Amino acid sequence: MSLQAELKQYLLQQGVSDVGFGQVLDEPKGFMGGCGHFVSLAVKLSDAIVDEITTEPTHTYFNHYRSVNAFLDQMLLKTGLFLDRAGYRYITVAASQSINKDGWNYDGRYSHKKAACLAGLGTIGKSSLFLHREYGSRVRLGTVFTDCAFETEQAKPVSVCGGCRLCVDACPSGAILGGEWQVGTARSEIFDPEKCSRHMKEKYKHIGRGAVCGVCMRVCPQACKRLQTVQKS
Template identity: 25%
Template sequence: MQQAIREFVLNLGVDDVGFARAGDYQNPKSYEIRQFLPEAESFIVLAFKVLSSCESPSWSVALNGYMDLGAYAREASYKTARFLENRFNAKVATVPLSYPFEVRHDRRGIADFSQRHAAIAAGLGTFGRHNLVVHPRFGTRVNFVSIITDLELEPSPKIEQDLCIHCNLCVNNCPVKALEQEGKTNVAKCLKNALPYSLGTDIAFWTEFGAASPEEQKELLRSERYGRLHQAAHIGNQYMCFNCVKSCPVGVTAGQ
């Protein structure tokens, strides 16, 4: 069964795949895995190499590279889930790269499910100094999606070797010093810089708009800021900083 799943996934063009038991998912900040599927016994993690276009100096080209990857990953996850249901009569819960996700004031900046911790548990890498996953072939230039299932699958061997070379380039190239404390990312600093057109910025804009004169309101609606906020509202999160990824030398050749 497991070999059939692996072959199906790789034949979709997915770059790597790993397996883990439900109990191997260990992330105290996100929800317990059985909240997504009460019958969960295992999960499968699909790895996708990031396109070289994601490191373009053009913000729009880089973002579109990640959006393309997200669409492709969502399709592969869906096809894999259908395969599990149709072939093995499995129950599944797919966990995508990004939104939608729950928005809670007591859990700001914390995902419902950690793809990073899932990937580590499934033998697809180790944590680097930047707190991202370092894959043995693709380095930091890799994204993951997960599929939780009630199938009992044999876990992939975990990687024991430290794949990070500890050059500290990610730390030194972080524009807001969000990686100063080893083993921890200052999420507030990171997201404020990486998501300049997020919900907080939107609230600030409309607060300013409400207090403005009619003429000032017209100017606000013609502004670049409003244009980007409007776009973000339609296409979702727009990350505008990938320095920690772009500065990492591990896996550069494989990632391009």
């Protein structure tokens, strides 16, 4: 068994829902200290917990959100230690960590969604949420960069939203602008993270200090389609 296959098997056994591998080709030389390949991890959220979200998040969802992020961070570290034991370098990108740069607090070190798309795990919706190929919007993501040269394919995801506007119409902040995502679309063209964050901090202080919402994730039919298929089989 190859190191790559062994790592994927290990992570799935640890409870990670899906694993993908990719390579960054559009960054300058020396990006991530020469760690240009990556492992993309996806962990599925609880359907029962997400389904409780109505017009605002729940206390249970906030706890679940934090728990899954913490689990992902542990899995990112375990991935890195696995690679380190095999003689490779690694850099973890936290599951949920914003970096304040020049007064803008809505970017991370690298986009987990972009990595997951490149790894072939799914696409991005009008909501700017990542849509997993099986679990739809109901996942959290994490990424580990490494100098281990995995076998990869540069996936070319396409939009699956079409004329659907459920997330646009349900968004309580008006942050989802209604545009359809394609490869190369800037987040600012379809989503306003500052408007989303401001609404959460103003309206949901009583639930996790205004750190989560989840309404757009709850209404996304990409998850519902999967659930309907399971119910019919």
